[in-house]
Amino acid sequence: MVDFSSFKTEAGMPIYLQILYFIERGAVAGTIADGDELPSRRVLSALLGINPNTVQKAFRLLEEEGLIESRSGAKSFMTLNADKISQLRVSLLTADIRGLTGALKRTGIDKAEALRLIDAFWDEEAGDEEV
Amino acid sequence: MVDFSSFKTEAGMPIYLQILYFIERGAVAGTIADGDELPSRRVLSALLGINPNTVQKAFRLLEEEGLIESRSGAKSFMTLNADKISQLRVSLLTADIRGLTGALKRTGIDKAEALRLIDAFWDEEAGDEEV
DNA sequence: TCAACCGTATTATATGAGTAATACAGTCGC
DNA sequence: GCGACTGTATTACTCATATAATACGGTTGA
Numbered sequence: 001m002v003d004f005s006s007f008k009t010e011a012g013m014p015i016y017l018q019i020l021y022f023i024e025r026g027a028v029a030g031t032i033a034d035g036d037e038l039p040s041r042r043v044l045s046a047l048l049g050i051n052p053n054t055v056q057k058a059f060r061l062l063e064e065e066g067l068i069e070s071r072s073g074a075k076s077f078m079t080l081n082a083d084k085i086s087q088l089r090v091s092l093l094t095a096d097i098r099g100l101t102g103a104l105k106r107t108g109i110d111k112a113e114a115l116r117l118i119d120a121f122w123d124e125e126a127g128d129e130e131v
Numbered sequence: 132m133v134d135f136s137s138f139k140t141e142a143g144m145p146i147y148l149q150i151l152y153f154i155e156r157g158a159v160a161g162t163i164a165d166g167d168e169l170p171s172r173r174v175l176s177a178l179l180g181i182n183p184n185t186v187q188k189a190f191r192l193l194e195e196e197g198l199i200e201s202r203s204g205a206k207s208f209m210t211l212n213a214d215k216i217s218q219l220r221v222s223l224l225t226a227d228i229r230g231l232t233g234a235l236k237r238t239g240i241d242k243a244e245a246l247r248l249i250d251a252f253w254d255e256e257a258g259d260e261e262v
Numbered sequence: 263t264c265a266a267c268c269g270t271a272t273t274a275t276a277t278g279a280g281t282a283a284t285a286c287a288g289t290c291g292c
Numbered sequence: 293g294c295g296a297c298t299g300t301a302t303t304a305c306t307c308a309t310a311t312a313a314t315a316c317g318g319t320t321g322a
Contacts, residue, residue, distance in 0.1 A: 014278095014280080029237065029239030031239075040299080053282085056265075057279090074299050075308085076299080097231075097248050100249070101249065102254055107223055108156075111253045114249060117228050118231070118249060145310085147310090156287090172268085172270090182310060183311095185309085185310060188309095191270095201268095201270090204268050205319050206319090
């Protein structure tokens, strides 16, 4: 069963996308594996305190993406393979890195300082680093 | 005059926020300086192909933040000083770095690989790096 | 002075995100 | 079989974003 205990909704991004990315990143990280059972729309929505339709929207997109399989009346399961994971890994990391480097460049930071900041912040959770 | 020639709207974020961040990052980077004149709401909206009200929303927030000064009937100007810029720099960079490290960790990447990716992607614009 | 700007405000409309309530048919284990 | 679950679908509502069309009064420069 796919574990949602570490999932927390945040402001600023649609919840259905947060669910989508949570599944995608879990698949790439290996914490979610092929064949894993997904909680039902109703159960997950109750667990997260959101509407079943919001969960359904995320699951529908994941099914269109070929990452999960749903049959009317039955439970839903992850359908992963090495190719899908590899492809997903590239697209997620590329978007992450490109987004950050673009933002940092617009803020006038050079590469050396960027690397220093990543290095300093990596192990922190809620520290007050000197920027 | 604040230069918006490099500004392009993107999907996924409210346009008024994109304008807000563009000004903020320009102020931190030094490409926008204290006393710089801002284009009028009407002129900028025509230039960007968006609605004047969307520009006004961004400028209103910037004024509440104390980064610009507007007088009814007259033009608007940047009002920056070292303290404001320093404060802005910390908040922007902190949000950037925290966002990225969180995403990469959820994708199962370790620090060494993260630093390698940033280093490899920094000088690229639209390349096809091996991830 | 006065026309051409400027900032500001108001009202209306369209769209997408998210919630809410409900309904229907398929699957599964007892 | 049958009840409890499942996925799926529909309609309606709220809210934020963005657009659109105006309108008002202040500022500026020829």
